[in-house]
Amino acid sequence: MDIKQQWNAFLTDATEEEQQVASLYLKSLERKRNGSNGTHIGALMEINSEFQEPDTLTMTIPNTELLQNSLDILHGGLTATLLDSAMGTLAFKLIPDDKAAVTTEMKVNYVAKGVGDHFTCVASVIHKGSKLLVMEGKVYRSDGVLIAHATGSFFVIPKRI
Template identity: 45%
Template sequence: MQEEMHKLLDEVLEGADEEEVISIRQLLNGVKRKQNKLNESIIGGIFAMDKCLDAGNFTISIPITTVTHNSLHIVHGGVTATLVDTAMGTLANMMLPEGYGAVTTNLNVHYLAPGIGEGLTASATIVHQGSKTMVVDGKVVDSAGKVVAHSTGSFFIIKKD
């Protein structure tokens, strides 16, 4: 399998332009970030998610790169949605006792501005925490502080097996 992977990587790199080489490097570094436990998931590693809990405020930041771009060279809406869902879901899970988890049941994202600049930061706050569900508010801002998206999410609380 490794020989097959080396062959594929060589083929892709041989025909790659500069943007594609940068993207391949970011994808490989993302896997490395997960292996080194800098991120808990491959997607968190690929987007180089950096989590911060400071004085009760929870945020996740990502750099804007060719991997996050859509065909218009702005951040793809799905990346923005993934970022804010991750921030809200992580906060929801942090609020639960041991043995419980929260999963997204509804995600609303209102896109307000294009994702441009150096990076994006998503913040999350709990709106309501019940015994079976949570509602969380999320916001994504660009590196200049402009609000890119506002979001709300509903989360179902489950007992882990």
């Protein structure tokens, strides 16, 4: 069975919830295709980034069924992914064009449940060296309550060309 047949067979018996989730997947593929998001995970999470000042980045994601765990709250691993993405994107922006930044360590403290319409991560710089950046990230839910705090270290390496 080819992909079109698989897709049609799935949709034929899909519940309304499954159809909504399938629609979210398709929209994420379109966001990746049209360049709205540079990665599939960013497109799946519907990440929207904004640089606020030279050393601060804000990333926002909507709360969707794709991001929730079995308790209907934001999955902790996806919270960590949002933190890593925001801190890493900021780190990457702060280094020379011929370099890349990779996560070497990250610690996350979860302090409240992830519920609400959307989540906003604010990343900022703690230390910027020539070989290592240390970042901080905080994730807030739509009512402004902090749900997670992280610190991360990012090693600066040569970019592959």
